[in-house]
Amino acid sequence: MAQLIMAQANGRTIGGPDKIFGVSNLAKARIAQIGRENVVNSTIGALLDDDGELIVLSSVVDVLKNLSPVDYAEYAPIAGIPSYLEAVKTAVFGKNIPQGYVEACFTPGGTGAIRNAVSCYTRPGDAVLTSDWHWSPYRTIMTEQGRSLETYTLFDENHRFNAGSFDEKLKSILSRQDETVVIINTPAHNPTGYTFTLSDWDQVITSLKEAAGDTKKIVLLADIAYLDFSGDAEEYRAFLPKLSGLPENILPLIAFSASKGFTMYGMRCGALLCLAPTPEIADEFKAASSVASRASWSNGNRAAMETIARIFNDKELLDKVTREREHYLDVLIRRGTAFMDAARSAGLSMCPYDSGFFVTIPCRDADAVSVELQKYDIFAVPIGGGIRIAICAISEEKCRMIPEKMVAAMNAVDQAK
Numbered sequence: 001m002a003q004l005i006m007a008q009a010n011g012r013t014i015g016g017p018d019k020i021f022g023v024s025n026l027a028k029a030r031i032a033q034i035g036r037e038n039v040v041n042s043t044i045g046a047l048l049d050d051d052g053e054l055i056v057l058s059s060v061v062d063v064l065k066n067l068s069p070v071d072y073a074e075y076a077p078i079a080g081i082p083s084y085l086e087a088v089k090t091a092v093f094g095k096n097i098p099q100g101y102v103e104a105c106f107t108p109g110g111t112g113a114i115r116n117a118v119s120c121y122t123r124p125g126d127a128v129l130t131s132d133w134h135w136s137p138y139r140t141i142m143t144e145q146g147r148s149l150e151t152y153t154l155f156d157e158n159h160r161f162n163a164g165s166f167d168e169k170l171k172s173i174l175s176r177q178d179e180t181v182v183i184i185n186t187p188a189h190n191p192t193g194y195t196f197t198l199s200d201w202d203q204v205i206t207s208l209k210e211a212a213g214d215t216k217k218i219v220l221l222a223d224i225a226y227l228d229f230s231g232d233a234e235e236y237r238a239f240l241p242k243l244s245g246l247p248e249n250i251l252p253l254i255a256f257s258a259s260k261g262f263t264m265y266g267m268r269c270g271a272l273l274c275l276a277p278t279p280e281i282a283d284e285f286k287a288a289s290s291v292a293s294r295a296s297w298s299n300g301n302r303a304a305m306e307t308i309a310r311i312f313n314d315k316e317l318l319d320k321v322t323r324e325r326e327h328y329l330d331v332l333i334r335r336g337t338a339f340m341d342a343a344r345s346a347g348l349s350m351c352p353y354d355s356g357f358f359v360t361i362p363c364r365d366a367d368a369v370s371v372e373l374q375k376y377d378i379f380a381v382p383i384g385g386g387i388r389i390a391i392c393a394i395s396e397e398k399c400r401m402i403p404e405k406m407v408a409a410m411n412a413v414d415q416a417k
């Protein structure tokens, strides 16, 4: 948008083209012309079946349908209904709820949790740190609140976590300000599919301790939006104990989302959790989160909270949801494996994918490559330095055919220069 009329930008980008919807609309138009089976629409960030229909866990829907009218209609407490807040701790930590002072506060999705973490633990003007490859709304959440987003380089030349870049950027930010939030989206990072290893976490924690010293405050926000669609439940939670026992000026928070794991995308259900080292820091978390919620969305979605609470209060129900989810997790894992095998055969270099909804292929002129791919009826979103393919939205067969076409599209763009 060239010029605002009545609105005030206040550091935000208002208007302008939305790349995801732009490419997605082109895909829909092409589907209308030649049929769904002949088009690869890998722009959608939700788990779809092989026919392009949204996968909805029927075990979750059954619980929702059995709620009483009061469960829908009544206001929930600002911080969330107590049974939900207990359920969420199990949803995040599994059987091993850590020692210390764990508190939770309802948020509408993981988005609300990220928003509140920034609102409560940084000041206007502060910079927040995340990786160069990241979910683009992070920046919008920062600028909306008068903060900025700075990035470190996620991968080194060997496609491993670039601990040096992380350390350098964190220390640079804290040389200018007294507090910051560090966002780490793992496991199954959006958009690369990378999962931080336990040794990556050790390096992160060493840097945090050094950078915090005795005087600075760091909030470490683990964005676990894809945790339940990453892999083995215990293995992918093995990093969580590393967040306990940190110095008192480093506060670990967790952004929980029911959007993917419970296919409740539209119900806007999530939570921000803290692993506070002292009861005072835990109480302050609860109070600060409640104020931030009150001022932005106020009370949360009671029906969604009630649904999650009932699932976790009934072992049989929980087993049913877990089994149903595991079936779809297998589908996703097969798609990821098919894509990676085909990428290897085609000699396509990707960001190091471990699990999750997306793979990313770094390339020089991503916009041009995205347009070139459309000649093969493949629709994918250009994101800064690469192309993001939503394997969550396409069949295994389509995953297998993309890499070769991707190489051809990249070669065509290079030759046209």
Ligand SMILES: Cc1ncc(COP(=O)(O)O)c(C=O)c1O
Binding pocket: 045, 108, 109, 110, 111, 112, 135, 185, 190, 223, 225, 256, 257, 258, 259, 265, 269, 270
């Ligand atoms: C990396 C990441 N974090 C957080 C979210 C939050 O999603 P929601 O607000 O729907 O829970 C998403 C959703 O796409 C995401 O990709």
